[in-house]
Amino acid sequence: MRAVQIRELGGPEVVIVRELPEPEPGPGQVLIDVARCGVNFADTLMRENGYLAAATLPLVPGLEVVGCTAEGLRLAALIDNGGYAEKAVISGDHAFAVPDGVDDTEAVALLAQGLTAWWLVNHTACVRPGDSVVVHAAAGGVGSLAVQLAKMRGAGRVIATASTPAKRALAMELGADVAVDTAEEDLTTALCAANGGAQVDVVLEMTGGRVTDQSLAALAPFGRLAFYGMASRVEPAMISPRALQGRSASVSGFWLMHAFDRPDVLGKAYSELAAQVAAGELRVVHGGDHPMSEVQRVHAELRGRRTTGKLVIDPSR
Known part of the structure; x- marks a missing residue:
């Protein structure tokens, strides 16, 4: 089968399409023909061994796939790796039936x-009705959905941030009340100004x-500030006990891998979404x-923050 394999750490040039043997399903697993695999910022970190989970080479990247089983059942699934391929092995605990009306990219x-x-x-930041919510990178895959989900949750004001006018306009289309340029020198003042001069309740x-x-x-x-990534790869300076106590603030972290141990919650959430x-x-x-043949360009575009929304790869091309 055609698949992308990383044999050495480095930039986009190490993400290469090769011919590999088909994976073999183990107990509780099933083989699917992959229709689309998702591309995530985490994939670009894996090829440099900069992700939370250490990379073991050789590696076929890809954490999410959608496709059909031999019986024709259409499933979307989270996997540890192996998504950039024509076929992938998935676990029943982390696979979800895809209803009609939802396309492969969705x-x-x-x-x-x-x-x-x-x-x-719903959990980490626990957005409550009336909360003011800042969503950074609001035109990205997580941010574009978080803007809408915060509104559905009853947020009183959603403040989106993004790096370009086009991305800020997209965030407004998705339901943000105001959009702020992330490059503002005094981002603190800009966020409070966007909230009518008041401090904010939640930051994603x-x-x-x-x-x-x-x-x-x-x-x-x-x-509450909910931290779920560090695209700049620069550690923040202000997260200290004194800084948190001085604001009675909470800072939390979230990594989806830990939610794998709660497949019932993930299944409910996926069905709802x-x-x-x-x-x-x-x-x-x-x-x-x-097409999978353009995977190096896709990685370069994503890492350069020149993308919006959800990027997918078609393994058949």
Whole structure:
């Protein structure tokens, strides 16, 4: 089968399409023909061994797939790796039936990114009716869904941040009340100004460095900052006991891999998200359907933050 394999650590050039043997399913697993595999920022970190989970080479990247079993059952699934391939082995505990009215890109987008957005809004940050919610990288895969889910949860004001006018306009289309340029020198003041001069209740953050620090400074007493990534790879400076106590603030982290131990919750969440997409209540931003032969370019575009929404790869091309 055709698959992408990484044999050495490095940049996009190490992500190479090769001919590999088909994977063999083990107990509780099933083989599927992959229709689309999702591309995530985490994939670009894996090829450098910069992800939370250490990379073991050789590696076929890809954490999410949608496709059909030999019996014709259409499933979307979270996997440890192996998604960038024509065939993949999935576990029944982390596979979800895809309803009619949900296309392949949408089915994949609701996996790592959709479930992360759902968990952040409903559990980690526990968004409450009336809360003001800052969503950083609001045009990205997680952010674009989190903007909408926060609104559905009853957020009083959703403040989106993004790096370009086009991305900020997209966030507004998705339901954000106001959009802020992430490059604002005094991001703390900009976020509070976007909230009518008041400090904010919730921040969903995945950038790191000064963005985290200035977002924490914008939190109201009893505010919550939910940290689910660090795209800048720069550690924030202000997360200290004194800084948190001085604001009665909470800072939490979330990694979807830990939710794998709660397949019942993930199954409920996926079904809920898929039903909202099928009903037209939740919009997945299609970020590009690319042939697997262009995987190096896709990685370069994603790492360069020149993409929006959900990127997928078609293994058949």
